[in-house]
Amino acid sequence: MNELEAKDLRLHYGDRVVVDGMNLTLPGGAVTAIVGPNACGKSTLLRGLTRLLRPSRGIVTLDGADVHRMSARALAVKLGLLPQQPITPEAITVEALVRLGRHPHQRLLRPWSADDQAAVENALRRTGTDDLRDRQVDNLSGGQRQRVWIALALAQDTGLLLLDEPTTFLDLRHQLDVLDLVADLHAHEGRTVVMVLHDLGQAARYADHLVVLHDGRLAAAGAPEEVLDADLVRTVFGVDCRVVPDPETGTPLVVPRARGGRHTGRGDHVAVRA
Structure with missing residues (x-):
């Protein structure tokens, strides 16, 4: 269940084609990370998968059903x-913003329920935002808003x-908090x-499935561990690197090679005299 599939997908903005001929399966029951250069x-692919952007060719299915034929509420x-x-x-x-997440579950004449409030309380607690519930979102920091x-x-x-980039605006601690929450x-x-x-290191550490x-x-x-290697990183990102096991998890870790003019940490310090 929850399997998304793109078949011969083409997505564009105006005359500019951004995604072309995409055939991709995102497995259900897994954590998938989508990576690639700027x-x-x-993000365009994600918009196409969620029908925010209608493809000019191809189809997106969720468990075999065309997402563009589903009602907005059903999706x-x-x-x-x-x-x-x-x-x-x-x-x-x-709190009012988080309550909007319950809108798809509402029906005509159905009052706000204890289950709705429980879902809101759980979401606030899990993201560490329960103490912010009465503050206006516009007055929060970027990390808090995220x-x-x-x-x-x-x-x-x-x-x-x-x-789509859930760790944007977050410092390292809160990045890891969000990714631990996802896990x-x-x-x-x-x-x-x-x-x-x-x-790439976070993607490899937290994802079961990697899309590049x-x-x-x-x-x-x-x-x-099957797709992330030095040749791929060089081809896709233009970075010369080594890919080694993460000492904490054993997952692939990308270590860029030192460039000219950078300190290598091998004792070649330059003495400075007053």
Whole structure:
């Protein structure tokens, strides 16, 4: 369940084709990280998978059903999305924003329920934003706002969660908090997660499945230890590197080779005299 598939997908903005001929399966029951250099089509692909961007060719299916033939509500109870730059309603408090995540579950004449409030409380607690509930979102720091938007996505309580650069604006501690939360949602709640990340080490550490894009096309897909190597990083990112086991997890870790003029840490210090 929760398997997304793109078949011969073409996505564009105006006359500019961004993703072309994409054939891709994002497995259900897994954490997938989409990586690639800037402007390679990562966010565009995510928009196409969630029908925010209609393809000019091809099809996107969720468990075999065409997402563009599903009603907005039917899709929203199956799939939650955190976009890269969400637009915050004016003068809205944190709790009020997170409550919007329950909208797909509402029905005509159905009152706000204890289950709805429990979902909101759980989302606030899991993202560490419960103490911010009465503050206006516009007055929060970038990192705090990012965690609030993640809370909204969690409150939606879908089996499939798509996150476009969820660690943006976060310092290292909060980046790891978010990624640990993603791992926990997968391990203990069985959620399928697809996220766009920039850090290859974090992607390899937290993802079961890695999708690498290059110039709007699929460069590689599979388990991180199977696809992430020095040749791929050189070809896709233009970086000469070594790929070694992470000393903590054993997952692939990209170590760029030292460039000329940089200190190598081998004792070649330059003495400076007063």
